[in-house]
Amino acid sequence: MSRIKRWINMHKKEFNSDGTLKDEARQQMLSEGANEAAIDDYADRLKSEYDEWKLLDETDPEPWPVYTAYDFFTPTEKQQFNPDGTLKPEYIESELKKGTSEGWLSEMERRKILEVENYNRVSARKAEMGINFGQQEMNRLRASSQTYVQRRQQMEVDLRNNEEPSSLPFDKDTAF
Structure with missing residues (x-):
């Protein structure tokens, strides 16, 4: 994901998503004895870092290879399953001819679909954090x-x- 999303994630307690210091954070620092000049200097330094990371995202974005759950299937699983976790019709047909129960095939499919959904959920959650x-x-x-x-x-x-x-x-x- 972007550098800026990682920056926001690292500093979300003190800074807004536009790189400015939150008023609550400023008030907290003041209540802890920090002076205005030191707070302003801190806010300016991190805002500069934010602007630098944002510019880098715009001019030189980091590569973000996209992997799906299917990329992590074993070669055997790729013969058995579609990318969404459903069983391939030809696999079902061949297994039924071998005597495999429909119930077992349904269970295999259910488990693989859950695995794919879990991968997608974790991947999306991590992407929001810039990972x-x-x-x-x-x-x-x-x-x-x-x-x-x-x-x-x-x-x-x-x-x-x-x-x-x-x-x-x-x-x-x-x-x-």
């Missing part, structure tokens, strides 16, 4: 997948060094 939830989740997944590869490589070394199987991060019979 790109989808980008955060994608970064987390990338980091954990790199960690997995590194742990697996270390396990290969540990196996060559005859380490105790209980100290390995994965079961040696299923890790490779």
